[in-house]
Amino acid sequence: xxxxxxxxxxxxxxxxxxxxxxxxxxxxxxxxxxxxxxxxxxxxxxxxxxxxxxxxxxxxxxxxxxxxxxxxxxxxxxxxxxxxxxxxxxxxxxxxxxxxxxxxxxxxxxxxxxxxxxxxxxxxxxxxxxxxxxxxxxxxxxxxxxxxxxxxxxxxxxxxxxxxxxxxxxxxxxxxxxxxxxxxxxxxxxxxxxxxxxxxxxxxxxxxxxxxxxxxxxxxxxxxxxxxxxxxxxxxxxxxxxxxxxxxxxxxxxxxxxxxxxxxxxxxxxxxxxxxxxxxxxxxxxxxxxxxxxxxxxxxxxxxxxxxxxxxxxxxxxxxxxxxxxxxxxxxxxxxxxxxxxxxxxx
Numbered sequence: 001x002x003x004x005x006x007x008x009x010x011x012x013x014x015x016x017x018x019x020x021x022x023x024x025x026x027x028x029x030x031x032x033x034x035x036x037x038x039x040x041x042x043x044x045x046x047x048x049x050x051x052x053x054x055x056x057x058x059x060x061x062x063x064x065x066x067x068x069x070x071x072x073x074x075x076x077x078x079x080x081x082x083x084x085x086x087x088x089x090x091x092x093x094x095x096x097x098x099x100x101x102x103x104x105x106x107x108x109x110x111x112x113x114x115x116x117x118x119x120x121x122x123x124x125x126x127x128x129x130x131x132x133x134x135x136x137x138x139x140x141x142x143x144x145x146x147x148x149x150x151x152x153x154x155x156x157x158x159x160x161x162x163x164x165x166x167x168x169x170x171x172x173x174x175x176x177x178x179x180x181x182x183x184x185x186x187x188x189x190x191x192x193x194x195x196x197x198x199x200x201x202x203x204x205x206x207x208x209x210x211x212x213x214x215x216x217x218x219x220x221x222x223x224x225x226x227x228x229x230x231x232x233x234x235x236x237x238x239x240x241x242x243x244x245x246x247x248x249x250x251x252x253x254x255x256x257x258x259x260x261x262x263x264x265x266x267x268x269x270x271x272x273x274x275x276x277x278x279x280x281x282x283x284x285x286x287x288x289x290x291x292x293x294x295x296x297x298x299x300x301x302x303x304x305x306x307x308x309x310x311x312x313x314x315x316x317x318x319x320x321x322x323x324x325x326x327x328x329x330x331x332x333x334x335x336x337x338x339x340x341x342x343x344x345x346x347x
Contacts, residue, residue: 076135146287158194
């Protein structure tokens with residue numbers, strides 16, 4: 001009953017097989033290998049963006065911050081939500097890699113609203129040389145609360161940013177899960193909506209450690225290459241990143257894995273509703289924030305369930321107190337483990 005994170009699950013056999021195949025013989029380093037070329041072509045085709053520049057790194061943080069640094073000057077500010085991964089979970093890496101650009105937190109919820117974004121942008125560039133200049137907008141889908149920007153919302157927010165001449169970055173650590181939920185194309189959820197730089201996630205969706213940065217404006221490519229090298233994220237044995245991503249893209253494995261994770265979460269959500277649980281955020285993909293009693297939490301922990309508390313203290317005197325659990329389903333989670341979790345929850 002492992003619901004702690006989709007980072008914690010196993011790697012699909014197709015990816016392991018691809019790594020084994022890539023391990024045979026010799027290949028040029030630093031991305032000058034045939035697998036990297038294959039990945040570049042496949043991602044361009046997937047996103048209907050033949051001119052896009054495509055680069056691989058090993059972590060989601062590297063993908064986010066190198067992408068942001070490529071479109072942000074040190075004297076600018078990046079507009080993002082208060083729960084954004086770049087704010088809460090990347091140890092000030094955006095500030096470090098941009099050379100000092102600050103983060104301006106927009107709104108107070110899981111998703112940025114159009115009104116809050118316009119207000120935040122208009123509040124900057126009001127102090128001349130003394131204040132930060134307007135910089136990039138960074139959005140996340142799936143958000144850290146398991147919610148998703150639908151296409152009209154994404155288009156509206158990108159449109160506001162573009163109205164001020166600002167680029168847009170999308171943290172797509174769970175991009176595949178959002179695409180699976182919305183039933184849209186990758187292009188529709190990226191450059192067609194107004195996104196300039198995308199972190200196309202792989203690690204949370206089954207890869208051992210590979211993420212793609214997609215720059216839809218190829219004029220930014222050379223700067224990204226310098227930043228990746230200078231930042232220590234250009235792999236010498238690059239083919240092992242490329243092998244993972246190549247397997248991920250073949251036969252739409254990326255989408256199959258995301259659909260499997262979303263389907264498991266939907267099964268979990270249906271069972272939770274049947275047992276009277278409610279939700280801090282309406283579930284939309286593979287991450288669920290469910291509220292139920294401390295007594296139920298204690299039963300689940302005793303039975304071996306692994307997950308994180310989102311709020312409240314696990315131990316206390318009131319067994320009826322309601323606490324929120326953060327439950328994440330990955331592609332490999334057995335359905336019988338979901339059913340066992342629900343059975344223990346019911347008591």
